Amino acid sequence: MRVGTAKQSYAADEGLFKTDTQKVWFGLLLAALVLFPLNGSSYWMFLAVLVMINVISTTGLNILTGYTGQVSLGHAAFMAVGAYTVAFFDGRFGTPVLLNLVLAGAVAAGIGYLVGLPSLRIKGLYLAIATLAAAVILGFIFLNWTPVTGGLRGLNVPTATIAGIELATPDRLYWLVMPITVVMVLAAKNLFRTRVGRAFIAIRDRDISAEIIGISLFKYKLMSFAISSFYAGVAGGLWAYLFRVVTPESFPALASIFFLAAVIVGGAGTIVGGIFGAVFMTLIPEFLKLSATALVPWFPDASIYLAPVRNIIFGLLIIGFLIFEPMGLAEMWRRTRRYFALWPFRT
């Protein structure tokens, strides 16, 4: 049992990791991430890359929805913006990969900023509808701005190449995606140790008090939109390098619901929650696929029910977590940890 953690300085109390246990866990996580490729299965590597891309994107949505309280129904559209940006610049000009990713984030952030503009006047559910409208309009642009987006057929994406090494397979792409994910997640964690992050939460919890304290709602809401879209844009850019083709169908409206579900299921307003949610939600369809394959001997056409069952499960997860565990997996995780920290005593 751990009774408490005494700290000698405020710096220690304000640290990213507050206890030695947390530092050890983080070290183990990093080691696991470095050692993961040893499993040698390209299926697992593909899955790992996809999971991490979704972690970045979910963290972005979590900043906007979980921390700032602005529901967005258009998150996937910002990913699409990032994916198209990468496809356009790499395909057209062959610019370096990292630059493309930054551009993907920046273009998405710029558009996110614009989409956030109505948040000056409208809030809550109206804003959610406005983001839906923005996503529809972006979808229209992807489909019709053919010279840039390739219209219905979309764009092919060249292989990501860094220092002459072609990252053609998930095994190699992993080494690009993994460090970016770690850095972006830690950056998000840092954000909420500072005045900027606190301002976001203040707006979520009580916008009137936020204003009285001198927080410009407009500025910080837009900033949250821009940051969230930046994360989505980078994630979309990496997605483009993984799938190598971007079309208007790549990021359907249901994808936005996927990320919203990931935030809710994982735990809105905690960084670790975003990670849990993204991992969980990405793995569910894979798990279903495996189950369907396993069921084939008895139900030969089990696989055609895959998509509908997935939709039902996504929906039920959103509903179930909102009703029974609104703080998500992160809260379940916290309770578990607390149980062991106090073991053998019970709370």
Next chain:
Amino acid sequence: MAVEFIDIVETSLAGIGTGSLMALTGVAFVIIYKATKVINLAIGEMLMIGAFVFYGFSAGLALPIWASVPLTLVVAALIGGLIERTMIRPLLKDNPVSVFMVTIGLTSVLIGVVELVWSAEPRRLPEFLPSQPVLLGDAFIPSKTAYSFVIAAAAMAVLITVFAFWRGGIALRATATDRAAASSVGIDVPGVFSFSWMLAAVVAALAGILVGSVGGISSAMGLFGLSVFVVVIVGGLDSILGALIAGLFIGWLEAMVGRFMGGEFKLLATFTILLVVLVVRPYGLFGTHEIERL
């Protein structure tokens, strides 16, 4: 390209026909919002499930229309009540955003259920409306559009009368105004909540039958709901009159844009209108402007 006057008239009439269905679905949305303050993002999917249930009765079980329609409406009411009891009521005391997100989850569930039972294939409903085209002066209106307009108009007339004069309608309006006060004068507020969802589901299912008989049904027909949001936001979330007028207007606009600019511009036009309304007049043309108190 010279646009002929008769073309404009015919397109407008067809648009108003579609608009009447949007208005009807919009009314279903408004009923829920008025009574429970829930923004129901799944209204399009409730419409869809209604259409598929009707398909199940009329095509699957090959029941006659006079039996299929009432059975569909009864099933829709049960579904609406079930949704309210199991998903909405546990969260009514929480913040509205949670309930809103529950309806997003509901969207996904309903689409999944329809695809599981009926697959994602588009289907046609059995013909039951007269197929004789309707002529209004020189303008030619497709018969299904014309008859569904008449049915939708009749349904709305009934609804409005009910709201104005029947006890339950008054209870619903009282609950909308002030839950605590309504409950203190003996109105069964949870009952009103259930009733509003059941009624909305019935109205949405009726709209679904009509929409499906005009354009066929598929698991993607919930997209109709997107235009309906625009309708209710433009009209004002809590205004039945607003839903009517905005429904006809948006239907007309989509038809005109679709006819003279191309189908892909339809949603663009409606959503641009939506953004403009949201920024200029967020509570809609006829909605109540809630003054924020500290």
Next chain:
Amino acid sequence: MSPSDSAAPVRPPAARLDVENLSLQFGGVKALDGIDLHVEPGSITALIGPNGAGKTSAFNAISGFYRPKTGTVKLDGVDITQVPARDRAKLGLARTFQNIALFRGMTVLDNIKLGRHAHLTSGVFGAFLYWGRTRREEMELRAEIERDVIDFLELDHIRNVPVAILPYGLQKKVELARALAMRPRILMLDEPVAGMNREETEDMARAILDVRDEWGVTVLLVEHDMGMVMDISDHVCVLNFGRRIAAGSPTEVRNDPDVIKAYLGGSGDPRKAALDGAAMGEVA
């Protein structure tokens, strides 16, 4: 009370507040009708009146939430009537709310830190890295808040507790702490002891006096608890139906016939006792 001996930072001087001819209208209803209010630097001034007299409306107009129809609000002689609410924080105007407006999802410490938001400068890029200036600024903020606010109001034991689970009295105190973290020159408290029991009320009254004495800040408060108002105020202003009906020292106001009439609406009402110093218990 301990902390004033620790090298106190330079306090900004107490502010003077002048409200002249303030009127406010909601639709056809006149909430405020040309009120005047003068708050001397370093004083504790109370705004009282029966329910619906317009006290909170006056507060909201002074802090910039409501745009007054006529009249001016001057801080140290500078007209701030047109300054938006959020920019008044920087000018040294801090307030609390009648029904506690804390950030419920955050800890006590984060709530208090937020009070200083407008005084900090680090931006979003620094925040991502938590490095250099941002890090320094956050550390200084933490040390200063611990020293000046948390110790001062004796909140050490709950600093890492989410405010949502604190009892009412403590939440009120945290809200005061957050207002103090704003380094106010004038502190506006909207019913600081409403709903509190005797002991909590005395605790809060002492805290308010300490704040005035040790921070040297001007205090303007709205309160129903007459006992407390009469005990700690230097100056009392009475509103009724949106008009100022009296102003002066507690003793003067207590004996003012208009005030007595406003509160009693006649004579022989047991509430007379309220004006004589007992708690009114008219809790919102």
